[in-house]
Amino acid sequence: MTGLQKLLNAAAALCGFYALVDGFTTLSPALLLAAGLVVVCGMRLSPALAAALPVVIRPQLDLVISLIAACAVLAALQDGMVGAVWGIAIAAWLHGWLAVEKTMADDADATGFNWVVSLGVPLFFGFWLLFFWEALTIGLGIPTVLLPPPSMIGARLVTSTAILMADFQQTFLKAVLAGYAIGCGSAFVVAILVDRSNFLRRGFLPIGNFISALPIIGVAPIMVMWFGFDWQSKAAVVVVMTFFPMMVNTLSGLSAASAMERDLLDTYAAGYWQTLFKLQLPAAMPFIFNALKINSTLALIGAIVAEFFGTPIVGIGFRISTEVGRMNLDMVWAEIAVAALAGSASYGALSLLERRITFWHPSYRTK
Amino acid sequence: MVIKADKLNLDFETNDGVVHALRDLDLEIGAGEFVSLIGPSGCGKTTFLRVIADLETPTGGSIAVNGQPPEQARLARAYGYVFQAPALLSWRTIARNISLPLEIMGLSSGEQQERVERMINLVGLDGFGGKFPWQLSGGMQQRASIARALAFDADLLLMDEPFGALDEIVRDHLNEQLLQLWKKTGKTICFVTHSIPEAVYLSTKIVVMSPRPGRITDVITSDLPDDRPLDIRETPKFLEIAQRVREGLREGHADD
Incomplete structure (x- = not known):
């Protein structure tokens, strides 16, 4: 992992750790699972583990974790965005970034057209835009007249x-x-x-x-x-x-x-x-x-x-x-x-x- | 006579007054000759070539191409023209670039294909017909443009510094190939250059020109043998002719 990737990984683990400590008694099981996964992932920072089990640093793993965490956050949105949920949301986003970062790094030497990079990355980016739009509008209780959440627009x-x-x-x-x-x-x-x-x-x-x-x-x-x-x-x-x-x-x-x-x-x-x-x-x-x-x-x-x-x-x-x-x-x-x-x-x-x-x-x- | 210029004049009107691009040019070029026009820039060598091609209109005197006025000769497709740059259309493959004049002249597609293949072989571009111009080196592009000029089998080939932008080694190589092509096809070639060795190596006749006003200062008939390996350029005969060309060029400059 490069320096930036290590930094992203560490930041995500810290956010997950904060969520666990802050909301251990209040969070839903899904959120607890997400936070736990994020914290466990922080262990990849140890070079020994990465060397012994190279599969743990694959971008696919980051993608899965970020999606699980994002879904857990979306499911819990109606209860309001407390600090711990914010921590998990940010950790999810950091893992998403990490997945893209790793995919792009793998692709840098490749030639020709790559569907994952050309189509997947922009779609993924769009997903995160909608995710934070949803999280901010519902979590902060923004009046729908000012800005309806994407889920409401989607329902329409x-x-x-x-x-x-x-x-x-x-x-x-x-x-x-x-x-x-x-x-x-x-x-x-x-x-x-x-x-x-x-x-x-x-x-x-x-x-x-x-x-x-x-x-x-x-x-x-x-x-x-x-x-x-x-x-x-x-x-x-x-x-x-x-x-x-x-x-x-x-x-x-x-x-x-x-x-x-x-x-x-x-x-x-x-x-x-x-x-x-x-x-x-x-x-x-x-x-x-x-x-x-x-x-x-x-x-x-x-x-x-x-x-x-x-x-x-x-x-x-x-x-x-x-x-x-x-x-x-x-x-x-x-x-x-x-x-x-x-x-x-x-x-x-x-x-x-x-x-x-x-x-x-x-x-x-x-x- | 393929080309006969008689007291040919061409003046350009510019903001700074009249420029005498060509002044009282007399020149005759016979069938099968290889004639080089050499001189410093501004001497009117390219302008003269463009007058032959009916891309410029003279303001005085007369010129005949195949005994006709240049416009009729152009409409009769009497000549092929090779420009300073390859001027290949980048949306056409090499083969389709070579067939461009054939399409315009309305040849059947079978005939087009047959000629394109022959031309590609003639200039040694076998296997590159399906490539686009920007996929080829500069030398190959210029060979394709020569093939295009030869494709419709005009007896006269007008070449305007075709190898000017190429490096020395490629240039030597193409000069050699051009001579062989000329011998094989027996065409009349008018070749503009500002390189003395190139002019002497290629030509049967060297026309030395000088600027302000553009005029001919010397016409040298070369008696080098027809068979010219590249190292003929070290022989005393070659150097003697080159010396005469150099003197002609210097003479033109002595007027300033």
């Missing part, structure tokens, strides 16, 4: 699935996807036209710049006037928001090919379309994906905010604004969770696609 996600699905369908599947496709698609086509003509470049760039500077809270009511209350007006807001980033990025991308590469195509007497498809567009892909990724989050924000300005009685934005008024903050958080999941999933999907298509770019190259 399960019990109100039908409403959430309807909202997701209205806002994401209709407004966001349609607006995103129209906005990015038209900006792409316009960028290609603009790239070809200096006249259009002079005309379109200032207009695009102007539109992008329009405040969304000004545009949204106007779009409702133009396109009605339903999702079409939200899609229109998304089009306005996504158009400019896509156009500007595509334009930069189309001029990304070097002068030498253009000369090369000239020496082959290549036509406009051949140059476009064989040189300009492939070279533009990193720029285009940049815009697609920026727009994937912009579009979601645009559609949600646009629903604050008139909407049928369905949609993520509508639900957020009404449930806030009714003090149902758990529902608001559930909608936020749905939106965040949808946004992250589309961003992640675009990133994966980007890796596949622009594998040649210096930032993704593999020898």
Whole structure:
């Protein structure tokens, strides 16, 4: 074990020891078991034991202990967070850290893609974030209007699935996807036209710049006037928001090919379309994906905010604004969770696609 | 005559006034010759090559490539051009980079494949067709770019300091290979360089140029034998020609 790992191990054992001493008579059996395990684990600091029984320093052991302790703490939360429970919670977290630390150290020399490190570590990190959120909100008795615990939000996600699905369908599947496709698609086509003509470049760039500077809270009511209350007006807001980033990025991308590469195509007497498809567009892909990724989050924000300005009685934005008024903050958080999941999933999907298509770019190259 | 320049002039307008990139250039290059253009930077050697390739338009005089104006020659795909950098497209494999001109010229895919294989073999890149350019060394990349320029079988090869960025050893090796390629294919080669040994080693004719304004100061016909091992560079004949090139270069500078 490295110095940091020893330190983490010692700190965890101390926390467990404190919990045992402080709460020996009051703690539930599960908590006592957790504290006991943590203290016993402190014995791994002895080099003799580690040498005789190398299995005890495996990261899997830390993972199991941290999960057992975390579960024991979660189960005891309703009784309030006394000092001893805090000690076990912190010990659990320290063991989690220790497990990650050891896994990363083992992985440092490995090559290639490792699912445990690439996916497991972020998930584990998320778990601890939720754990302390839960522990702090319940343990400290924070009013749910200020910050509901994740378990309450999770319960809402399960019990109100039908409403959430309807909202997701209205806002994401209709407004966001349609607006995103129209906005990015038209900006792409316009960028290609603009790239070809200096006249259009002079005309379109200032207009695009102007539109992008329009405040969304000004545009949204106007779009409702133009396109009605339903999702079409939200899609229109998304089009306005996504158009400019896509156009500007595509334009930069189309001029990304070097002068030498253009000369090369000239020496082959290549036509406009051949140059476009064989040189300009492939070279533009990193720029285009940049815009697609920026727009994937912009579009979601645009559609949600646009629903604050008139909407049928369905949609993520509508639900957020009404449930806030009714003090149902758990529902608001559930909608936020749905939106965040949808946004992250589309961003992640675009990133994966980007890796596949622009594998040649210096930032993704593999020898 | 493959190339015939007559009183060729090219002036660039810049903020500091007119720059005479080429002044009254007269030059004839016959079929099958290996001609080097040598001179210090700013002498217009690359500009001259770009005029032949119709990448620059002259402002005076006349130039004919295969008896045609350069633009027609370019549209007829009369030449292959090798740039200072390999300029390989990084999203295409070596094989698909070599087939790029063939795709643009609309050859059938069977024909493309057959030619690409032949070219890869010709420049000694067997087994590297499926690699991407960034997986290859600089010398291999430049060989791929030569293969690409040769792939559509133009009779004229224009090379703009193709080995300038490579180290001495790789450069010697590629010079040797280029000579063999030239002998094997019988193409006309126009080769821009600023290395005297490279020019003398490769060429049948050396055109010495000097800057401000860009002009030809000497044209030296080399009588070195066709068969040139690398150690020919130590023979008195070689050194004599190299000396003449050096004098030509110095003469051009004496004007400043």
